[in-house]
Structure formats: structure tokens, C-alpha cells
Amino acid sequence: MEIYSSLMGDNLAELVLHSPYPKGDRAGQELWAVTGYISPTAVLRALYQVKYAPTKRSGDAAGWGELSNFRPGRRTPKIHILVGMARDGAVSITTHEIFKKWVKASNGYIDVRYPDPRLSPLVHTKLYAWAQNGSFDIAYAGSANLSTDGLNIGRDASECQQENILVPVSVEYAKKYIDTLFDASLSCADPVVDSLFTFPEAPSDILANKSLPPVPPLPEPKSEREERLKDFPSVNLYLYSRQGKKSSSYNGAGINWGLRPNRSNKDEAYFGVPARVGVSNFFPLKNTPFTVYCDDGAELLMRVASGWRRSGKDMSTIHNGDLGTYIRKRMGLKPGTKVGIRELLDYGRTYVTITRTSEGNYYLDFSPETAEPDEFALQAPEIVNEFSHEDD
Incomplete structure (x- = not known):
């Protein structure tokens, strides 16, 4: 079995975010992703199928990220994402609002979902699969979140900040697993989400102070800002x-x-x-x-x-x-x-x-x-x- 690793020089972002289909035959392509944590910019990288943002002088620069002028092209994939740790601090209130706007502005090309707490536990799985016209063709699972450091975006092996691996998995089992999780999930744009979830002011990797010793007991923080990692x-x-x-x-x-x-x-x-x-x-x-x-x-x-x-x-x-x-x-x-x-x-x-x-x-x-x-x-x-x- 092949193992793809950031530390070994494999480009995980290229592996799972860039379309595996020939440039002239990408109609009906879809990326399905299950991730514990997420960086919004990783989503944009997959949507636009480019490595970098537009140049400062580009007419596309103003709408890049807001999707205010989004127009899908022949190479644009539909993207389905389940953020498994959304209700455990992986999504901030600002990111949640951005996702809602993206879902609305993308004309069906972005679908961001969270596990329904009434039907599903927290999901820490990392799974990526590409499908075309409803047929799943390739899938990978491993430890890499759909995030900048999870996929080592913008760095080479010598600058790897977070070692992760991805391995090919059965597309049949991947589809079955994805169907199970997505059936027990809610769209981020569903009005019921705001009553079931409490989103922090910033993601948990900013707020959770994992470096402090467990004893003696810590005083109650005055604000979320004081919980940031030092x-x-x-x-x-x-x-x-x-x-x-x-x-x-x-x-x-x-x-x-x-x-x-x-x-x-x-x-x-x-x-x-x-x-x-x-x-x-x-x-x-x-x-x-x-x-x-x-x-x-x-x-x-x-x-x-x-x-x-x-x-x-x-x-x-x-x-x-x-x-x-x-x-x-x-x-x-x-x-x-x-x-x-x-x-x-x-x-x-x-x-x-x-x-x-x-x-x-x-x-x-x-x-x-x-x-x-x-x-x-x-x-x-x-x-x-x-x-x-x-x-x-």
C-alpha cells in the first residue's frame, strides 16, 4: 500500500485538492472531504483549482474569498465538506458566517456541513474522495486535516510544520462512509444550526491553552483571548x-x-x-x-x-x-x-x-x-x- 507523507516530500494538497481528471474532461467532477478541522483558504484552493491567490492587480482579487463575483468554469469542481469537530471549537463564529455566505454565493458549488448533534458524535476522520457524474473514482484517508498545516500548503518537506499521511482507500467503502456521515449532518446554512451550536470567537487551536500544566488548577480566564496558546x-x-x-x-x-x-x-x-x-x-x-x-x-x-x-x-x-x-x-x-x-x-x-x-x-x-x-x-x-x- 502506498503511503503519502508531507515529511517524505509528497504534496498532500496537490494529491487531494487538485482534480485527478484530464483538463478536457472535468464536467460533473466533485470533491468530497471529511475533516476534523479546517482552514477556509484550503477550500478556496480546491474551488479555484490554483496554487496561489490572484495577483494584486488582477480583477479577480477583490472577490477572491468573498465569492462575490464567483462564476464557475469548466474546471470548477463541486465541493462537499463535513467539518467533524465544528461543535467542539473547530469553527469560529466568523468562519461559520463566511461558510454560510459561500454556500449561498457559490450557486451549489460549495456545500459545508456539520455533524447533527442529535444524530452523530463528533467526527475526527480525515477522508478525501473525487467523483465524476456520481461515480467515485479515487479516495484517500489519513491524518491530514483540510487546513494549511494539515496539507502542508505553501511549504516543502524541509519546512513541514505538521507531519501527516494519506493512503489510498477503497472507493466503495469511502462512498458508504461518506453517505453515512452526510446523512447525519446539517448544512451550515440550516437555520437550526444556530440554535444547536455555540461557535467561539476564534478556532479552538487559538483559544485552547494546551501548554499549561494540569495542576495546580487554573484560575477562570477573564476572556477567551487569555486562553490563547502562549x-x-x-x-x-x-x-x-x-x-x-x-x-x-x-x-x-x-x-x-x-x-x-x-x-x-x-x-x-x-x-x-x-x-x-x-x-x-x-x-x-x-x-x-x-x-x-x-x-x-x-x-x-x-x-x-x-x-x-x-x-x-x-x-x-x-x-x-x-x-x-x-x-x-x-x-x-x-x-x-x-x-x-x-x-x-x-x-x-x-x-x-x-x-x-x-x-x-x-x-x-x-x-x-x-x-x-x-x-x-x-x-x-x-x-x-x-x-x-x-x-x-
Whole structure:
């Protein structure tokens, strides 16, 4: 029996998310997936049958993720997904709402379901099967979730964050198993779901603090945010320039990219990614989309792009105007307002903290409540000059 492994160099995402049928003969193709946990971007990868997101200048970029302008093509498969651990924290309230919108906007091409708690236990199975015109032709089962790290999306074997395997299985048994699970499931868009399920503000791999010892008993957390994993790798990305020993506000770069004279959207923005982070494997290969959950419950579809590094040097939303809009709204600023060090200090935080989770999703913290003092920002000439003028 063949065994496909991320660590051994097998491309699990290519194996199960890309159509096995010839390009000229893909009518009626369907992907059936049973997964414990999920990354929304993995679903988009299968739907669009591409490795990467559209380029920033592509007309498709604005709707990529929202499916606002979705039009199925000859190669577009119908996708049926059962998220087996949905009621155990695998799906956040924001992701649930996104799935509902996708189901509605996809014209029947996306079907996301959860096990009906009245009929089915939690499901931790990982199973993928391709069918054409109702006939199942190939199936794999194993340990890989339909998630960025589960399928090692955007990384090679040397950068594998989570070793998983998939093995071919009988298509007859796969179909029978899928039929059994799906018959005992509910569409995410079914109104009864909201009365049967309680969705957290973020997925459980962000909220569950597995690194803490079981004894002594832990105090009751004040909020879900305090339950986040502390041992996941994280980086701070600053919203102003920190060149050498000098600090200054961005002028036509970074968070203020859209303020350049040649930009039509004044909210276009990106986070600069330091070289030491760019050459690491903290982020997946550049232009690979990934999901970012925010501390306020928002959810962003992002990617790192530009530059020669494997992970690029600029991190932004797929439609990069969304990032600037989000940051300015958090800060209480009007659209298109310049975000300088003074505005950041007044807000109470000069950087975002990005944490990578166990399923390859990411968490963005921009809350003033969790910010550390930034003495470097206070030493910026523009801030020091403010105080010198006050003395005059």
C-alpha cells in the first residue's frame, strides 16, 4: 500500500485538492472531504483549482474569498465538506458566517456541513474522495486535516510544520462512509444550526491553552483571548519605520501605501515583513493565501508577497485596501487618514502581533490592552519634537 507523507516530500494538497481528471474532461467532477478541522483558504484552493491567490492587480482579487463575483468554469469542481469537530471549537463564529455566505454565493458549488448533534458524535476522520457524474473514482484517508498545516500548503518537506499521511482507500467503502456521515449532518446554512451550536470567537487551536500544566488548577480566564496558546511562534510587525536606530512614520509605504500620489484607494496598506522573518518558514510561500483571525473577531484573508524572499516582504489582504480600512477603523480614524507614530501612540499600540496556530491559521492581535510599551516609538524625532515645542 502506498503511503503519502508531507515529511517524505509528497504534496498532500496537490494529491487531494487538485482534480485527478484530464483538463478536457472535468464536467460533473466533485470533491468530497471529511475533516476534523479546517482552514477556509484550503477550500478556496480546491474551488479555484490554483496554487496561489490572484495577483494584486488582477480583477479577480477583490472577490477572491468573498465569492462575490464567483462564476464557475469548466474546471470548477463541486465541493462537499463535513467539518467533524465544528461543535467542539473547530469553527469560529466568523468562519461559520463566511461558510454560510459561500454556500449561498457559490450557486451549489460549495456545500459545508456539520455533524447533527442529535444524530452523530463528533467526527475526527480525515477522508478525501473525487467523483465524476456520481461515480467515485479515487479516495484517500489519513491524518491530514483540510487546513494549511494539515496539507502542508505553501511549504516543502524541509519546512513541514505538521507531519501527516494519506493512503489510498477503497472507493466503495469511502462512498458508504461518506453517505453515512452526510446523512447525519446539517448544512451550515440550516437555520437550526444556530440554535444547536455555540461557535467561539476564534478556532479552538487559538483559544485552547494546551501548554499549561494540569495542576495546580487554573484560575477562570477573564476572556477567551487569555486562553490563547502562549507557546505558538509569533512575530511583531510594526506600523512605522524602524530603520537602524531611527524611527519615523511611514510616508507612502506600509500602512500608508495608499497615500502615494498614484494610488486610487487611499486605504491600500501592507505590513512590512523583516528579512529574518521572510527567510524563515513562519509564513507559507509567498502568494499563498492564509486565514488571519483578529482579536476583535474579524477575519482577514491575507498573503505575503513581493521581493525575492521565499515568503516575500509585504503582508497584506488579498485586496490590499481591506487591510488599511480595517486598521483605521480599529483606530477610530476616517478612511484614507495618515497613520503616523502619534496616531499609533494615541491608540495605544504601535504594532500587530501575528501568531501562527497549530492548523496553520494565524491570529492578529492589535488590542491596546495587550500592548507592551514602545520606547523606540517615543524616541522618534517627530515625537521628541512635540515635547520640545511644548517647552517653548
